Amino acid sequence: MSFPKGFLWGGAVAANQCEGAYLEDGKGLSVPDMLLGGTATKPRTFLPKADPTAFYPSHQAIDFYHHYKEDIKLFAQMGWKVFRFSINWGRIFPNGDDEKPNEAGLKHYEDVIDECLKYGIEPLITLSHYEIPWNIVTKYNGFYDRRVIELFVKYATTCMKRYKDKVKYWLTFNEINIPLLNEDGLGMLYGLGIIDPDDLHADHKIPLGELKWNWQTAMQALHHEFIASAKVVIEGHKINPDFMIGNMIAHIGIYPLTPNPNDVLECLKVDNIRYNFCGDVQIRGEYPTYIYRWMEENHVDPSYIKEGDQEILKAGTVDFHTFSYYSSNCITVDPEAAKAAGSVSQGIKNPYLSATAWGWQNDPVGLRYLLNHLHDRYPHTPLMIVENGLGAFDKVEEDGSIHDDYRIDYHRQHIQAIHEAILDGVPLIGYTTWGAIDLVSASTGEYAKRYGMIYVNRHDDGSGDFSRLKKDSFYWYKKVIESNGEDLK
Numbered sequence: 059m060s061f062p063k064g065f066l067w068g069g070a071v072a073a074n075q076c077e078g079a080y081l082e083d084g085k086g087l088s089v090p091d092m093l094l095g096g097t098a099t100k101p102r103t104f105l106p107k108a109d110p111t112a113f114y115p116s117h118q119a120i121d122f123y124h125h126y127k128e129d130i131k132l133f134a135q136m137g138w139k140v141f142r143f144s145i146n147w148g149r150i151f152p153n154g155d156d157e158k159p160n161e162a163g164l165k166h167y168e169d170v171i172d173e174c175l176k177y178g179i180e181p182l183i184t185l186s187h188y189e190i191p192w193n194i195v196t197k198y199n200g201f202y203d204r205r206v207i208e209l210f211v212k213y214a215t216t217c218m219k220r221y222k223d224k225v226k227y228w229l230t231f232n233e234i235n236i237p238l239l240n241e242d243g244l245g246m247l248y249g250l251g252i253i254d255p256d257d258l259h260a261d262h263k264i265p266l267g268e269l270k271w272n273w274q275t276a277m278q279a280l281h282h283e284f285i286a287s288a289k290v291v292i293e294g295h296k297i298n299p300d301f302m303i304g305n306m307i308a309h310i311g312i313y314p315l316t317p318n319p320n321d322v323l324e325c326l327k328v329d330n331i332r333y334n335f336c337g338d339v340q341i342r343g344e345y346p347t348y349i350y351r352w353m354e355e356n357h358v359d360p361s362y363i364k365e366g367d368q369e370i371l372k373a374g375t376v377d378f379h380t381f382s383y384y385s386s387n388c389i390t391v392d393p394e395a396a397k398a399a400g401s402v403s404q405g406i407k408n409p410y411l412s413a414t415a416w417g418w419q420n421d422p423v424g425l426r427y428l429l430n431h432l433h434d435r436y437p438h439t440p441l442m443i444v445e446n447g448l449g450a451f452d453k454v455e456e457d458g459s460i461h462d463d464y465r466i467d468y469h470r471q472h473i474q475a476i477h478e479a480i481l482d483g484v485p486l487i488g489y490t491t492w493g494a495i496d497l498v499s500a501s502t503g504e505y506a507k508r509y510g511m512i513y514v515n516r517h518d519d520g521s522g523d524f525s526r527l528k529k530d531s532f533y534w535y536k537k538v539i540e541s542n543g544e545d546l547k
């Protein structure tokens with residue numbers, strides 16, 4: 059048995075990481091526009107007031123805004139069946155709460171969609187990929203404020219009505235669980251639009267009142283995103299009953315560091331809170347029982363759950379479940395053992411795996427495990443991997459070739475693992491590689507961490523003419539798609 063007929067092969071990007079043109083055609087500022095670039099060892103920094111003299115890689119990104127025709131043509135050459143991209147909320151409603159949408163923004167995405175359709179590429183649109191309008195952050199404290207639910211629903215349904223005959227696949231919030239797993243708190247800002255009060259400068263005060271960055275704040279805002287997402291599912295199906303509307307979860311595989319039953323139990327708890335909770339709400343349509351004890355232990359008062367919310371969650375369950383997967387790490391209750399094992403990005407090192415320069419451990423077997431786990435948990439929900447890729451430094455040879463065999467190996471191993479999961483009986487409908495074209499990294503804000511199968515000549519010192527080059531992985535992925543996953547050589 060091979061990959062199913064009609065399997066959705068393709069690639070994924072996010073508007074804020076590729077478009078650039080950050081103030082063009084009426085677009086308003088959004089969260090990533092306020093973040094300076096970092097490096098593998100120096101995190102991205104947040105400036106609550108944009109500094110005109112500083113270099114923000116995402117302001118130009120790879121200038122996809124003006125290169126989309128050329129780029130989609132390259133995607134078509136690879137044989138893509140689907141292209142996942144996000145609409146930047148601030149291009150449609152520059153302040154997030156404007157009365158009328160910005161026609162130039164709507165028209166721009168319509169052109170991008172038409173360009174995909176011209177080549178028979180199915181658009182898969184993420185409605186919110188860390189692109190909350192800045193005005194929503196400063197005026198409302200992001201999704202902490204219940205009024206933002208309706209603002210998001212208005213934005214989402216405006217897009218859905220406009221593109222209803224052209225776009226079938228939609229995702230509401232990218233990596234909705236990100237506030238639950240980012241220890242540095244960036245997930246609060248990216249995912250929920252809430253600024254750390256410590257980051258507030260005197261000249262940019264926000265009426266935060268007593269609001270703090272804590273679980274109470276995060277869980278309330280997250281609840282509002284659940285309601286917003288469910289409402290968009292309900293309204294979306296009225297706009298076009300054939301829409302497939304999905305959720306999106308960030309999955310990092312986790313294992314107990316040792317067979318100590320306490321490590322195993324801790325791993326289960328972490329898995330539930332960080333990774334299962336959001337999917338359980340969005341797929342089963344209700345809060346899982348385990349969350350109530352955790353909320354109590356973490357001083358979360360659920361009084362933000364209002365009458366009628368349960369019904370909305372039940373009626374607004376998603377049609378398919380999508381997720382990102384890059385790496386895995388370990389969990390232990392023993393701080394000494396953790397120290398001895400060493401740490402990697404967002405967790406404890408697994409001695410059986412190797413890691414990239416950014417500390418992301420490569421674990422294809424973990425992907426097969428996860429696919430089986432998700433299918434067991436949600437047996438009636440189709441699954442799709444909408445992000446998987448390798449961030450690496452690439453070298454351009456004198457003749458313009460780029461030999462990224464490490465990236466080919468990464469994707470080969472993961473596609474093999476996916477194939478095994480399909481043989482295990484997992485109903486997977488598609489796979490979009492992350493990046494597919496180089497772009498600005500979400501966590502570090504740099505160009506140097508490249509994911510693409512298409513190279514973009516643009517660098518962290520602001521140099522580069524944005525020209526595109528095909529990497530070896532470009533030709534490899536084309537073969538994979540042509541053979542529907544048979545030819546992985």
Ligand code: BGP
Pocket residue numbers: 072075232233308382445449492498499500501502507
């Ligand atoms: C996911 C995000 C993407 C993307 C990717 C890679 O969390 O949804 O936007 O960027 O991770 O992460 P990074 O760019 O930090 O390497």
